[in-house]
Amino acid sequence: MHVDLESALAALSVGEHVHAHGADTRGHQVTRAGYLLAAPQRKTGRHDNEAKEGWLVHVGAREDALIKSNRVMLYPGTGHITRTPEPDMSRWRKTPLTETGASARTRNLQIVFGGKALRGAAEPTEETLVDVTYNTEGLYNLSLPDTGGMTHFQCRLGATIWWAPLPTAPSREARA
Structure with a gap:
C-alpha cells in the first residue's frame, strides 16, 4: 500500500485535477476535490494518536493559496489520491439543504x-x-x-451541501 500511494503521488503534476482522501489538520477523515496546488511534501503528522510519516498535499480551486483549509495529509494504508476529470461546475450549487426544495412536507424529492x-x-x-x-x-x-x-448522508435543513438538480428528461416531442 505504501508503494501504491507513493507511485500515485509521483505520477501527478501540479495543476492536475484530483480527488484526495486523507486527514485534515485535526486528524478527521476528509475528501477534497480540485486541483493539486503544490508538489506533495513528505511530512510527519498525528494519525491514530501517534506520529506517522505521510504526504502533505494541497487541493483546491486553481487560484487558491496554500492554506490550512485545503491541506490533506495522506498516510500509507488509509490515504489515497487519484487523477479525475474536471466536473461541469455550471450544474452544481453550494447552498443550504433548504434551497433544494426540502421541507418536512416535501415528498418524492430527488437530487444529485x-x-x-x-x-x-x-x-x-x-x-x-x-x-x-x-x-x-x-x-x-x-x-x-x-x-x-439506506441513509447515505444525514443533516439539518440549514446544512450547506453540494447538490445538483436531476437532469431533465427530454420531452416526448423532442424524442419523436
Whole structure:
C-alpha cells in the first residue's frame, strides 16, 4: 500500500485535477476535490494518536493559496489520491439543504448529492443520486434509491451541501 500511494503521488503534476482522501489538520477523515496546488511534501503528522510519516498535499480551486483549509495529509494504508476529470461546475450549487426544495412536507424529492460543503471545498467530492426525506427528528435523510431507505448522508435543513438538480428528461416531442 505504501508503494501504491507513493507511485500515485509521483505520477501527478501540479495543476492536475484530483480527488484526495486523507486527514485534515485535526486528524478527521476528509475528501477534497480540485486541483493539486503544490508538489506533495513528505511530512510527519498525528494519525491514530501517534506520529506517522505521510504526504502533505494541497487541493483546491486553481487560484487558491496554500492554506490550512485545503491541506490533506495522506498516510500509507488509509490515504489515497487519484487523477479525475474536471466536473461541469455550471450544474452544481453550494447552498443550504433548504434551497433544494426540502421541507418536512416535501415528498418524492430527488437530487444529485455532491457531498458536504466544507470550508475548503472548492467543488463536489461525489455524484450520488439520493432521495431527500424528513425523519421527524429534525434531520433529513439523503438515502440511496432502491435500497430500502439506506441513509447515505444525514443533516439539518440549514446544512450547506453540494447538490445538483436531476437532469431533465427530454420531452416526448423532442424524442419523436
